[in-house]
Amino acid sequence: MRVKNLMTWFMGIDIGSVYSKGVLTKDSELVASCVILSGANYRVAAETIRHELLKQVNLSQDDITNIVATGSGAANVHFAGRKASDIICTARGINSIFPRVKTAIDVAGQSTKVMRLDTQGMVTNFVVSEKCAAGSGRFIEVIANVLRIDLNDFGPLSLKSQNPITFNTGCAVFGETEAITRVAEGISKEDIAAGVNNALATKISSLVKRVKLAEPCAICGGGALNIGLVKAVEQELNIQLLMPPQPQIIAALGAAIIAQT
Amino acid sequence: MYFAGVDIGSTMTKIVLTDTDGRVLSAIKGPTGPEHRQLANEVMKTALEQAGLQLDDISYVVATGYGRFNVPFADRQITELSCHAKGVSSLFPNARTAIDIGGQDAKCLKIHNGKLIDFVMNDKCAAGTGRFLEVIAATLGIRLDDLGDIALKSAKKIQISNFCTIFAQQEVVSRLSEGEKLEDIVAGLHDALASRVAALARRLKVEPDVVLTGGVAKNIGMVKAMKENLGCELLVPKDPLITGAMGAAILAKEHAMEAIAKGEPVPTKPRRLEKATFFH
Numbered sequence: 426m427r428v429k430n431l432m433t434w435f436m437g438i439d440i441g442s443v444y445s446k447g448v449l450t451k452d453s454e455l456v457a458s459c460v461i462l463s464g465a466n467y468r469v470a471a472e473t474i475r476h477e478l479l480k481q482v483n484l485s486q487d488d489i490t491n492i493v494a495t496g497s498g499a500a501n502v503h504f505a506g507r508k509a510s511d512i513i514c515t516a517r518g519i520n521s522i523f524p525r526v527k528t529a530i531d532v533a534g535q536s537t538k539v540m541r542l543d544t545q546g547m548v549t550n551f552v553v554s555e556k557c558a559a560g561s562g563r564f565i566e567v568i569a570n571v572l573r574i575d576l577n578d579f580g581p582l583s584l585k586s587q588n589p590i591t592f593n594t595g596c597a598v599f600g601e602t603e604a605i606t607r608v609a610e611g612i613s614k615e616d617i618a619a620g621v622n623n624a625l626a627t628k629i630s631s632l633v634k635r636v637k638l639a640e641p642c643a644i645c646g647g648g649a650l651n652i653g654l655v656k657a658v659e660q661e662l663n664i665q666l667l668m669p670p671q672p673q674i675i676a677a678l679g680a681a682i683i684a685q686t
Numbered sequence: 687m688y689f690a691g692v693d694i695g696s697t698m699t700k701i702v703l704t705d706t707d708g709r710v711l712s713a714i715k716g717p718t719g720p721e722h723r724q725l726a727n728e729v730m731k732t733a734l735e736q737a738g739l740q741l742d743d744i745s746y747v748v749a750t751g752y753g754r755f756n757v758p759f760a761d762r763q764i765t766e767l768s769c770h771a772k773g774v775s776s777l778f779p780n781a782r783t784a785i786d787i788g789g790q791d792a793k794c795l796k797i798h799n800g801k802l803i804d805f806v807m808n809d810k811c812a813a814g815t816g817r818f819l820e821v822i823a824a825t826l827g828i829r830l831d832d833l834g835d836i837a838l839k840s841a842k843k844i845q846i847s848n849f850c851t852i853f854a855q856q857e858v859v860s861r862l863s864e865g866e867k868l869e870d871i872v873a874g875l876h877d878a879l880a881s882r883v884a885a886l887a888r889r890l891k892v893e894p895d896v897v898l899t900g901g902v903a904k905n906i907g908m909v910k911a912m913k914e915n916l917g918c919e920l921l922v923p924k925d926p927l928i929t930g931a932m933g934a935a936i937l938a939k940e941h942a943m944e945a946i947a948k949g950e951p952v953p954t955k956p957r958r959l960e961k962a963t964f965f966h
Contacts, residue, residue: 442856465863535853557811558852567852598812598821598851599790 434482434489437680438474438505439514440467440498443534443562444647446677447474449482449489453685457481458674467501475504493684495676497535509683511676512540512551518679519643520546522669527639530629530658530666531675532648534562539632541639550636558597560628562648567597568621571604572614576651579618583653586619600624619653626657633662643667645675687745689942690733691934692726692760693769694753696790698901699726700931701733703744704939708776711737713928726757727959741959746952748938750930752790759957764937766930771795771802773933774897777923782893785912786929787883787902789816794887806889812851814882816902822875825855826868830905833872837907840873854878873907880911892916899926 439446441463449457459477463470471494479485486504494502495514502508511531519529520542531538536555540548554560558567569579583589590607594600600621607617625648633642642664648654649672659666669675688711693700703711714736716729734741741759749760750769757763774784775797784795791809795802808814812821823830837843844866848854854875861871879902896918902908903926913920923929942952 465860556849558850563852594810596811596813596851598817 433685434484435681435684436475436478436489436492437514437677437682437684438471438492438494438502439496439511439674439677439680440470440494440501441496441534442498442536444673445470445474445496445498446674447478448674448677448681449478450678450681450685451482453682455678458671458677460673463498467498468503470498471502471504491684493680495680506684509680512538512548512553514676514679514683515645516540516542516548516679517546517682518675518677519645519669521678521682522675523641523643523667526641526643526667528633528636528642530633530642530644531646532562532625532629532644532654533646534566536561537629537632537646537648539629539636541636552632552635554628554632557595559595559600559624560632562646564597564600564625565621565648565651565654567601568604568617571601571608572617574614574618580622580650580652580654582615583618583622583651584656586613586615588616589619589623590616592620592624595624595628619657622651622653622657623661625654626661629658630661638662638664640664641667643669645669645672647673649673687939687942688737688739688743689935689938690730690744690747691769691931691936691938692730692747692749692751692754692757693766693928693931693934694726694749694751694757695788695930696752698927699729699753700928701729702928702931702935703733703737703739704935706939708936708939710932711739713925713931715927725961726753727759727961730759730959741957746938746942746954747957748934748941750934759959761954761957762938762941764934767793767795767805768802769930769933769937770899771797771933772800772936773929773931774899774923775800776932776936777929778895778897778921780895781897781921783887783890783896785883785887785896785898786900787816787898787908788900789820791815792883792886792900794883794890794892796890796893804890806886808882808886813849813854814879814886816900818851818854818879819875819902819905819908821851822855822858825858826862826872828872834876834905834907834909836869837873837876838910839869840867842870843873843877844870846871846874846878873911876905876907876911877915880908880915884912884915887916892918894918895921897921897923899923899929901927
């Protein structure tokens with residue numbers, strides 16, 4: 426018979442537009458995490474994440490003290506104790522890893538957010554770009570699809586570029602057409618990939634400037650897995666960025682931390 | 687004497703051949719391919735054939751549109767704005783406002799006495815152009831030509847909340863999976879595009895008569911949605927695609943006649959009826 430678990434476990438679930446992320450903490454330590462595609466049914470995604478996290482540490486739902494949900498699909502996590510905004514969760518998450526961070530950039534599948542934080546991880550200012558695909562990770566996905574390259578290869582490939590193209594458009598739809606034209610002209614995949622990273626980096630840096638950059642600055646979200654984009658943002662802002670080891674789960678981690686309070 | 691107007695748009699090349707009296711001898715629309723619209727020469731050959739003319743019979747050739755610098759058989763380039771204003775005025779002499787929605791841009795022109803006096807345009811964001819409907823029609827597996835008729839069947843259009851074409855594409859798929867009716871979604875899409883173009887047009891004062899042109903004007907659902915969003919009647923040419931080329935042909939005649947009136951030779955350039963090799 427299993428002894429009733431006396432430790433305190435907390436769960437954070439972040440249902441995003443493309444990926445859903447989950448984190449389990451024990452005594453404030455990250456003990457389990459998972460990332461899945463959100464798919465068409467966010468309720469199913471939330472259930473899958475809970476099941477997966479509990480399985481990883483061999484616990485049952487009753488062992489979890491509290492669950493906080495965040496992300497655009499947070500309302501679908503019906504078993505959550507409460508919901509919290511993704512801005513606050515991301516800020517908490519990044520603060521738990523880099524306590525001195527003053528600016529956090531979150532590049533997600535359908536939006537980009539930039540937050541200014543105080544030393545307690547409280548958000549003092551933020552700006553969100555969510556109207557336009559060209560300002561989010563989606564732009565990279567669209568072009569990766571044109572170039573027929575896996576998203577995981579996109580960053581390393583772009584770093585090989587000697588001569589990045591300049592996109593004439595700020596629109597992801599027109600950008601797609603432009604990429605197709607460049608492919609037809611015989612421009613290399615790496616030059617096109619580097620061009621997209623630069624285009625997105627320019628948009629991100631203008632968002633950063635709107636909240637006034639303060640260092641140290643960290644980058645997270647799925648977009649941070651693209652090393653080419655991270656380098657391009659660094660170049661654009663002329664700084665070095667801090668990057669957490671698992672940049673995709675930061676908001677979920679923040680949600681788990683908020684669940685403790 | 688004969689004159690030609692060549693309008694090289696984002697996907698189609700339009701050519702109008704006229705005689706001295708302004709009679710249209712041929713009006714041809716042909717695809718030139720997205721790759722630098724190289725094949726304008728093929729469309730020109732068809733137009734000449736239909737009119738029973740040779741290239742040398744044409745006194746003056748004016749090229750317009752995005753690809754106007756890429757026409758090896760043009761004598762002169764004139765912006766599409768001037769040509770559109772000219773073409774629209776020739777069809778509708780009382781036109782004061784012309785709205786042109788193409789596959790890659792949307793523009794609104796103010797016209798006074800047949801001359802362009804002001805304009806606004808969007809070529810930055812696909813969501814305010816015909817491309818918006820094109821992308822989503824492809825997602826829905828509907829032919830672009832059928833889109834308007836489907837929209838008209840709707841009794842209750844659905845508001846599309848995403849602005850960006852790419853995000854709206856995703857929204858449409860989730861709406862369908864929620865069981866919303868296709869015609870209601872399609873009507874919502876038309877309304878979304880019309881509201882953006884109307885907002886663009888309102889940056890100028892929209893005065894009657896208002897003429898709607900461009901490929902999107904062939905879509906009956908869009909004509910209705912534009913009327914609703916602008917709150918006024920719209921005139922639509924029988925062939926809304928060729929107004930630019932028509933204006934170019936009229937301007938070709940005017941420029942040639944001007945030279946002749948001054949006793950100068952018509953300022954033609956060496957022409958080659960071949961595939962274009964460069965692009966601006």
